[in-house]
Amino acid sequence: MDRKRFLKISGSATLFTLTGGITWLLEGCMKKSMKIAKAISVRTGNFDNPLRLPSIVDGSIGISLKAKKNTTSVIKGKNSVVLGYGDSILSPTIKVNSGQNVNIDFKNQLEEISNIHWHGLIIPESMDGHPQNKIVPGSSFSYQFTINQRAGTYWFHPHPHLLTGKQVYKGLAGMFIVNDVEETALGLPSGEFELPVIIQDKRIYSDGSLNYSPEPTDVMNGYFGDHICVNGSWSPYHNIKTKIYRLRILNGSNARVYDLSFTNVSNFYIIGSDGGLLAATQTVSSLMLSPGERADVLVDFSSIALGTEIYLQSNSFNGGESQGQESFKVMKFIISEQVAETFSIPTALSTFTLIPSTSSVKTRYFEIANDHSGGHGGASSSASIHKIGGKSFDMERIDETVTAGTTEIWEFDNSNGPDLHPMHLHGVHFQVLSRTGGRGVILPHESGWKDTVLCMPGEKVKIIMTFPNNPGKFVFHCHNLEHEDSGMMLNYKIT
Numbered sequence: 001m002d003r004k005r006f007l008k009i010s011g012s013a014t015l016f017t018l019t020g021g022i023t024w025l026l027e028g029c030m031k032k033s034m035k036i037a038k039a040i041s042v043r044t045g046n047f048d049n050p051l052r053l054p055s056i057v058d059g060s061i062g063i064s065l066k067a068k069k070n071t072t073s074v075i076k077g078k079n080s081v082v083l084g085y086g087d088s089i090l091s092p093t094i095k096v097n098s099g100q101n102v103n104i105d106f107k108n109q110l111e112e113i114s115n116i117h118w119h120g121l122i123i124p125e126s127m128d129g130h131p132q133n134k135i136v137p138g139s140s141f142s143y144q145f146t147i148n149q150r151a152g153t154y155w156f157h158p159h160p161h162l163l164t165g166k167q168v169y170k171g172l173a174g175m176f177i178v179n180d181v182e183e184t185a186l187g188l189p190s191g192e193f194e195l196p197v198i199i200q201d202k203r204i205y206s207d208g209s210l211n212y213s214p215e216p217t218d219v220m221n222g223y224f225g226d227h228i229c230v231n232g233s234w235s236p237y238h239n240i241k242t243k244i245y246r247l248r249i250l251n252g253s254n255a256r257v258y259d260l261s262f263t264n265v266s267n268f269y270i271i272g273s274d275g276g277l278l279a280a281t282q283t284v285s286s287l288m289l290s291p292g293e294r295a296d297v298l299v300d301f302s303s304i305a306l307g308t309e310i311y312l313q314s315n316s317f318n319g320g321e322s323q324g325q326e327s328f329k330v331m332k333f334i335i336s337e338q339v340a341e342t343f344s345i346p347t348a349l350s351t352f353t354l355i356p357s358t359s360s361v362k363t364r365y366f367e368i369a370n371d372h373s374g375g376h377g378g379a380s381s382s383a384s385i386h387k388i389g390g391k392s393f394d395m396e397r398i399d400e401t402v403t404a405g406t407t408e409i410w411e412f413d414n415s416n417g418p419d420l421h422p423m424h425l426h427g428v429h430f431q432v433l434s435r436t437g438g439r440g441v442i443l444p445h446e447s448g449w450k451d452t453v454l455c456m457p458g459e460k461v462k463i464i465m466t467f468p469n470n471p472g473k474f475v476f477h478c479h480n481l482e483h484e485d486s487g488m489m490l491n492y493k494i495t
């Protein structure tokens, strides 16, 4: 990284803390030497840690989630103190049918404020986990809402102001699966053939501890880990049969983007994205997934020889100066039993209409480049590194006002930006209309409903959406959680 840029960043970060901002940033700078951190390298293990499979709870019967400290083994043979919504890291998976009512009693047993945001669910403002919804230590909140949306792989995580990155990193997150009749009719692989794959990178020290103390460079690029975990276990394996598997993949990392593929399996099939099923199956050889995004994929292991070891890996990619330099293995599948497969990959999946761009009543433009290496700005003019349209998050200020039932186009412009920004909107699902610059195309997994879209350096991405009849104040932000916590988030209001 260029030194001039670093000096500006560290200067503005210090100013930010002095103005009453994030105190952990100050701790991070003061406790550790302010050296220029080189991109952290990934450590690959022996893939001898059995894949953890979260238990599944029925969301319609009334459940309780406690955010608390637990001790569990993330690295084989070592104990780590983590956070979780159950008795270890992460959470049981919540499963409900579309149309059902959900009643979740949340208790905050942490020593700091928390709350739960239901990422991808379209629910009332008071239930959405806006950062102003603060659940103080020791108290409870009852999240009650009706699932009025299609089947999909949604998820949940804390969203307290300035603490989201830390709490998610330490283990607070879970999958929220919605099923419906359209999806059920496809007879997709289920039970042992349907696996959650929550990918997260953690910085784990030799004693097993997970510290979260971002230095200025971590705030600038995001907090990267050197251990790639799946479902809370580092270097895991899973024994599988010669069948077609459904993997519900969630990038639950704070900042890391993965370009996923499989060894021994040249193509796999994307059937769903953030907002549920695609219209038609997309055959791909790799899949780039940024923090917050989900992909529902079918992988055909049916004709692979017994004993074969298959790795899910992340390939190197052009991710500017902060990401993509390394390729590494994520987890191992071992073909351990031969059975007959009768299911075949469906081609048509779902019917929904593509929102015509002519139906948009307004286009909003957001500069997200945050080109802090340029000649302007610097320590004296800005309190935060990452902004949207030149603004940093203000809990009270309404930045955009939209009308329920109307369609708009929003444009995120990262043309001149050095960083990757997965942009996420609460309270609405959108379709990706165009991407110019950078990768220059709409990717296969972006052909359906989305709530998070990656804007790589050099890219301008247009999305289109119709705001639901669900009035209230919601946030939209970068899902790089260090960017979000350092201010790359705004409020919008549906009226």
Ligand code: C2O
Pocket (backbone or CB within 6 Å): 117, 119, 157, 159, 292, 424, 426, 475, 477, 479
């Ligand atoms: Cu998963 Cu406001 O985010």
Ligand code: CU
Pocket (backbone or CB within 6 Å): 117, 118, 119, 120, 424, 425, 426
């Ligand atoms: Cu969200």
Ligand code: CU
Pocket (backbone or CB within 6 Å): 386, 419, 420, 421, 422, 478, 479, 480, 483, 484, 488
């Ligand atoms: Cu960002």
